[in-house]
Structures are given as structure tokens and as C-alpha cells.
Amino acid sequence: MHNSFSSAGCFKDSEKWNQANKREVELYNRNNDIRSEFERDYTRLLHCQAFRRMKHKTQVFFAPHNDHICTRMEHVLHVASVATTIAKYLGLNEQLTQAIAIGHDIGHAPFGHHGENCLNNLLEQKEGQNAPKKFWHERNSLFFADYIETLQDPNAVEQPLNLTYAVRDGLICHCGEIDQQGIKPRKEAIDLYSMKRPGIVQPYTWEGCVVKIADKISFLGRDLEDARAYHIIDMTAYRELREIVGSTLGFERKGAHALRSGKAVNTTVLINDLIVDLCEQSSPEKGLCFSEEYFKFIIELKKFSFSRIYNHWRLNEFSIYAENIISTIFRTLQKTYIYAQNGRIAQALKVYPKLGQTFEDWLIRYTNYRPFITEKHSYVNKKALLRYNTPLVFDLNDNESFTKCIIEYISGMTDQFAIEVYEEIISF
Numbered sequence: 001m002h003n004s005f006s007s008a009g010c011f012k013d014s015e016k017w018n019q020a021n022k023r024e025v026e027l028y029n030r031n032n033d034i035r036s037e038f039e040r041d042y043t044r045l046l047h048c049q050a051f052r053r054m055k056h057k058t059q060v061f062f063a064p065h066n067d068h069i070c071t072r073m074e075h076v077l078h079v080a081s082v083a084t085t086i087a088k089y090l091g092l093n094e095q096l097t098q099a100i101a102i103g104h105d106i107g108h109a110p111f112g113h114h115g116e117n118c119l120n121n122l123l124e125q126k127e128g129q130n131a132p133k134k135f136w137h138e139r140n141s142l143f144f145a146d147y148i149e150t151l152q153d154p155n156a157v158e159q160p161l162n163l164t165y166a167v168r169d170g171l172i173c174h175c176g177e178i179d180q181q182g183i184k185p186r187k188e189a190i191d192l193y194s195m196k197r198p199g200i201v202q203p204y205t206w207e208g209c210v211v212k213i214a215d216k217i218s219f220l221g222r223d224l225e226d227a228r229a230y231h232i233i234d235m236t237a238y239r240e241l242r243e244i245v246g247s248t249l250g251f252e253r254k255g256a257h258a259l260r261s262g263k264a265v266n267t268t269v270l271i272n273d274l275i276v277d278l279c280e281q282s283s284p285e286k287g288l289c290f291s292e293e294y295f296k297f298i299i300e301l302k303k304f305s306f307s308r309i310y311n312h313w314r315l316n317e318f319s320i321y322a323e324n325i326i327s328t329i330f331r332t333l334q335k336t337y338i339y340a341q342n343g344r345i346a347q348a349l350k351v352y353p354k355l356g357q358t359f360e361d362w363l364i365r366y367t368n369y370r371p372f373i374t375e376k377h378s379y380v381n382k383k384a385l386l387r388y389n390t391p392l393v394f395d396l397n398d399n400e401s402f403t404k405c406i407i408e409y410i411s412g413m414t415d416q417f418a419i420e421v422y423e424e425i426i427s428f
Helices: 001-007 015-020 037-047 049-056 072-089 095-102 112-122 137-148 166-172 208-227 235-248 267-283 292-310 313-334 338-339 353-366 382-388 398-412 415-426
Strands: 151-153 158-160
Touching: 001 037, 015 166, 037 049, 037 095, 037 166, 037 267, 049 072, 049 158, 072 095, 072 267, 095 158, 095 208, 112 313, 137 398, 166 208, 208 267, 208 292, 235 292, 235 313, 235 382, 267 292, 292 398, 313 353, 313 398, 338 398, 353 415
Parallel strands: none
Antiparallel strands: 151 158
């Protein structure tokens, strides 16, 4: 255990500890519960439907027919493993770390970042090209945790997840895309929905900072392995990897053999070496950081991954495929606005039974939609009532809210379900 972290942790401050454990809506109590607040958050996220669907969502490579390619759920488990290892060594709260890690991607769109970019492009950018992103999965993970995902309480009443502030903060602040050294938690608690861009505001806790870095370690390591499995990385690319290792770490560096052979990518060695270097270099004074050599290696490896993997022509073709699917579903549902206001979605989408049934169920649950034939009631969301002065998450009397409703409905889809709905739409 890195005792300097343990003695200087966030929660030595009782005020910060109370804020970290705070819930916007009180969670019911069980007389025989033996778990901490963060453990309760972990299991609530583990049992929610958005977590379950991640096993059928793309991480980088679309993988419906290959059991050994990393899915979004496997990525989340990798992050949890890496983050917990770091937190344990540094003497941080492992329960909080695991809760943030297990839930950090529940708001991710189908088809990975291609799907995320597509949903963002579909939302009107009224402020121009330099406007903040309208859809980003970190914020959407928080939104799903707060307003979409529910569990039954002991009385069989659906309740929002009602997570603690520290976990909710970790969900929206987990972006590992930005390269930073010396990451430290911010001191003040803020309205989490005031954040306008991903990756800019640091997490409120050291544990949130750990998950942020663990996200980067996990995807950089595993994406190389999957790229090799799909023959994305050729021998020219392997020679480039060797040059990166030699110029940043040196071949004599312990563990540099993880990438230098030119024949394989040893993901476990690579991830282990990054974890060890981070743990050895970090301190409460310096923040979470890598050595200069490993940080330079990460920068170069990330450039390599974008050049050789993420911008590979096959993934570019996949992005066109994903965009066509998502855009088609979006346009189809936007045409139903008048039908939604009149309670006739089932009629409007009668030739698309899977899309019609699930979208109507979504409207019944989260909006003021009232079916024309049967009388059902929306789910009463106490958190929405607290924030918006209405128990409804979306308002069908507002076209912009209806558009947001469609975006959120699509974002919850798995890859395979989106494909099935798309094929319903285009088939005659």
C-alpha cells in the first residue's frame, strides 16, 4: 500500500466524505443490509439493464460473430480490474473505484464511438461548429443512471438508481481521451450537469481520477490485441511499434518485450507495466502520473492506434454502416411526432412491430404519452421531479424534448437490436 496516498486521501476531510456519500434522492434502507453506500451503488449498477446490454455493444470492432473480440462490457471489466489494482496499491477506496468503473459506460451508444458521433451530429448545433457536444457518452452515463435506469425496491416499486455523488461524478468525469499528467481531484462539489465538455473537469475523488486513467490503460492495451486478431496490424505496423518502443522505453527497459518481438502483442504485460509505472510515480503532491518515458510511450502509442487502427479503412467503412443504421432509425421516429402526441405510435409504426412496441413502451415510461387504445401511466421519476419540477423525463409537447427522447432511446440499443430494427424499416 502506498501509505502517502492513504494518509492524504480525499476522505480524511469529513465534509468531502459526506458530500461523496450524498444522494439527491434518499435510497430505501434494508434492515439486514451489510453493504457500504458505495457497495450498494456497485450492485445497483451491476443489476441495471444498461449494464447488461453492454455485452452486445461495440468497443472498437463490431463483434457479433467473434466471441473473443472485446465488447463494451469486457472493456468495463478491464477498467474495473486495472482501477481496483491501482486503488488497492495507493490505499484508496476500492469499493468506490469499482462502482465508478462498472458503470462508467452505461450511457454508451451502439457501434462504439462511431455511434456516439452519429448521435451527436443528429442533434442540432444551434450555436455553430464550436458549440459544446450535445451528445457525449460520459454525460449520457450520468443521465441514464439518474433518469432512465430503475430497480424495484422491496415493495416492488420502480425506483431510480439514486447513486451517491462520488459515483455519479465518476461517471461523467471518466473521459480518458485527453492526455494529462499529474491528475488530482477537484476540491469543490458542483452541479454535474453544468459540465459542457468531456474530459475538462477533473473528478471529485482520487478514485474517480484512477478510473479515468484506467480507462486509457485498458483500451490502449486491448485494442492492439483485437486489431491483430482482425489482421488490422501488418508487419509494417509492427516495425513502427518496435520503433516506438525503442525511442521511448528502450529495448533494455524491463517489460519492453511486450511489443518488441514483431510477432505478437502481449496485452497483459503492457497493461501490467503501465499500472506499475503509474503506481511508482504517483503521489498526493504530484498527482496521478507516469514517468516521462512511459507518458511519451502512451502518447506515441495513442498516435499509432489512431493512425493504424481507429482510422483504418475497414473501420471507416464500418462507421458509414453504423451511421446509416442510426440515422435511418432516427429519421423514421422523427416522422412520428404528431402520432406520439395523439397516442397513436402503434398505428404509425405498425409495419415495424419491434420498433413500434419498444418505442411506445419507452414513451409510456418516460413521457406524457397516453396510448389511444389502452390506459397506462408513465413512470414517476422522483429525480426528474426534483430537477425539472415534473415527474416526466421528456415532454411530448416540446419538439426538442421529443428529439432528445429519440436520441436517448437509440443510445440504449445494442448493436444487434439496432440492426434488427433497421432491417425492419428497409425491408418490404
